[in-house]
Amino acid sequence: MTTTMDVANQYVSLCRVGKNAEALATLFSDDAVSVEAMAMPGAAQEAHGMAAIQAKGQWWVDNHEIHSASITGPWPHGDRFIAGFQMDVTNKPSGKRMTLDELGLFTVRDGKIVREEFFYTGG
């Protein structure tokens, strides 16, 4: 049986080596929901379903140059876990370089991530 901690460890291991797209494709439910702490300009605060979450990820990758990235955790609690994301990036449209420090709260059901919620303060 796949436990929450199994999923959490696989997620963090894949993201640690930059395989975020693979983590999404293999560990998330097709009808997963992704929720930002705040809506980004021109984007919805919530993305529903694998296609919408992949599109959001692609938009992010297309619009940012990543200088360095690290991931911390996971910290588990029941059917949820938290992972931390620290990134040094430049937003391509604005040219603004910034340090991002976010936490993701993930909910696991039947061995798949069904919900991710990101916690952060506005830049």
Next chain:
Amino acid sequence: MTTTMDVANQYVSLCRVGKNAEALATLFSDDAVSVEAMAMPGAAQEAHGMAAIQAKGQWWVDNHEIHSASITGPWPHGDRFIAGFQMDVTNKPSGKRMTLDELGLFTVRDGKIVREEFFYTGG
């Protein structure tokens, strides 16, 4: 109006200077619920109400020598926020010294914390 971020900042500020008991007394709802990631020996996983949460805190303080402690965050998302707790402590009954690294997920309603849930892996 008191926002989630107001409560979050007050909570972190008080805990940063060791005023955890004051944070509990002033920022938590009387019927708040506190949930551990796992039940501690001889204790319930959930504490219901201010008196039970205070008793849990007192038990913890009585049973640990704190060598150093720091708090990180807060990271907000809607009516919730996360704070991080890093501690170097010795468990008095066992004499075992350990480094604790936990995250607390707090839910705020009507300007008070109504739920805290702790995320961590077992020692």
